[in-house]
Amino acid sequence: MRALLCREWGGLEKLYLGELAPPTPGPGQVVIDVVATAANYADAIMVAGNYQTRPPLPFAPGLETAGTVAACGDGVTHFRAGQRVMALLHHGGMAEQALAEASDVWPVPDAMSFADAAAFPVAYFSSDVALRWQGRLERGETLLVLGAAGGVGLTAVEIGRAMGARVIAGASSAEKLAAARAHGADETINYREADLKARVLELTDGRGADVCFDPIGGDLFDGALSSLGWGGRYVHVGFVGGVPRIPANRLLVKNRAALGSALRHYRWHQRDKLETSVQTLFAWYAEGRLRPLVSHRLPLERGADALRLLTERRAHGRVLVDVAP
Numbered sequence: 001m002r003a004l005l006c007r008e009w010g011g012l013e014k015l016y017l018g019e020l021a022p023p024t025p026g027p028g029q030v031v032i033d034v035v036a037t038a039a040n041y042a043d044a045i046m047v048a049g050n051y052q053t054r055p056p057l058p059f060a061p062g063l064e065t066a067g068t069v070a071a072c073g074d075g076v077t078h079f080r081a082g083q084r085v086m087a088l089l090h091h092g093g094m095a096e097q098a099l100a101e102a103s104d105v106w107p108v109p110d111a112m113s114f115a116d117a118a119a120f121p122v123a124y125f126s127s128d129v130a131l132r133w134q135g136r137l138e139r140g141e142t143l144l145v146l147g148a149a150g151g152v153g154l155t156a157v158e159i160g161r162a163m164g165a166r167v168i169a170g171a172s173s174a175e176k177l178a179a180a181r182a183h184g185a186d187e188t189i190n191y192r193e194a195d196l197k198a199r200v201l202e203l204t205d206g207r208g209a210d211v212c213f214d215p216i217g218g219d220l221f222d223g224a225l226s227s228l229g230w231g232g233r234y235v236h237v238g239f240v241g242g243v244p245r246i247p248a249n250r251l252l253v254k255n256r257a258a259l260g261s262a263l264r265h266y267r268w269h270q271r272d273k274l275e276t277s278v279q280t281l282f283a284w285y286a287e288g289r290l291r292p293l294v295s296h297r298l299p300l301e302r303g304a305d306a307l308r309l310l311t312e313r314r315a316h317g318r319v320l321v322d323v324a325p
């Protein structure tokens with residue numbers, strides 16, 4: 001089968017379109033005929049060899065996918081061939097067929113297109129578990145989202161809004177902030193131009209935000225932490241800007257908490273909470289409260305360019321790699 005291949009760890013320029021043996025499903029697994037797969041920043045980290053897991057070489061990147069069921073392994077009785085599905089993957093979504101654990105596969109709701117389904121799992125699931133279970137975001141609270149037009153960031157804006165929070169979106173350009181506003185942000189801050197802490201305090205009459213959703217870290221962390229009010233919860237989702245050190249004194253003085261949020265924790269250890277998140281997200285999607293934004297669609301042979309749009313900070317929402325016409 002055709003696949004975007006990584007055969008040595010390194011930069012995205014090493015990816016190439018090649019041939020890979022199609023997967024066969026083991027017990028509890030599902031093989032999916034891929035229609036489209038969203039690019040994730042984490043794919044670039046994996047290709048560089050710096051992700052939490054390192055697949056055996058060669059492999060195809062792609063941490064999620066949408067398509068139809070091609071075959072099911074022993075013990076998988078709740079999916080049938082041809083059924084429309086979306087899935088979280090260990091890797092391999094940027095190929096004509098992908099292998100998934102059946103527990104990480106969900107039927108695509110009837111009203112959802114393949115494009116929306118491809119854009120859905122990683123970003124929406126990760127943001128929901130981060131805000132609902134880690135951040136314990138409540139109706140009426142103020143949520144600060146950094147990277148608010150990025151893959152997970154924009155979904156956090158929509159989910160925060162759907163949860164009844166007041167959402168302050170932070171991003172690096174007017175165009176990105178317009179996307180965040182169109183997807184539910186109440187206020188926006190261009191953190192390239194404005195002082196993040198000062199602006200959040202101004203927008204909250206000095207009280208500060210209740211929850212910060214941060215997929216970036218790096219230089220933004222210090223101001224974002226200071227912008228949290230009493231009892232504020234800082235939720236670390238990713239570190240595209242660098243891994244910050246957390247000064248414990250600044251947690252204590254305002255009764256703040258700093259929390260990591262990893263989707264895989266909910267996949268492996270708290271399935272009931274993940275299912276609650278997923279079903280809530282599907283219901284919100286059906287009500288039109290979630291609208292996946294896809295800024296670019298590229299064919300499989302341009303998968304490396306799809307990832308480059310993320311590493312070069314040029315995407316809004318999701319970037320899709322179209323595998324089947």
Ligand SMILES: NC(=O)c1ccc[n+]([C@@H]2O[C@H](COP(=O)([O-])OP(=O)(O)OC[C@H]3O[C@@H](n4cnc5c(N)ncnc54)[C@H](OP(=O)(O)O)[C@@H]3O)[C@@H](O)[C@H]2O)c1
Nearest residue numbers: 041042126147150151152171172215238239261262263310
């Ligand atoms: N913990 C989890 O469960 C989970 C799940 C999914 C993703 N993640 C992580 O979340 C992070 C974001 O992933 P994503 O797929 O949403 O990425 P993305 O779509 O590329 O969004 C990242 C955003 O970060 C901002 N950014 C700031 N500095 C950047 C830099 N040096 N390079 C690139 N972007 C930069 C950009 O917004 P501005 O230009 O507006 O600053 C960009 O929109 C990654 O670290 C990923 O591994 C974690």
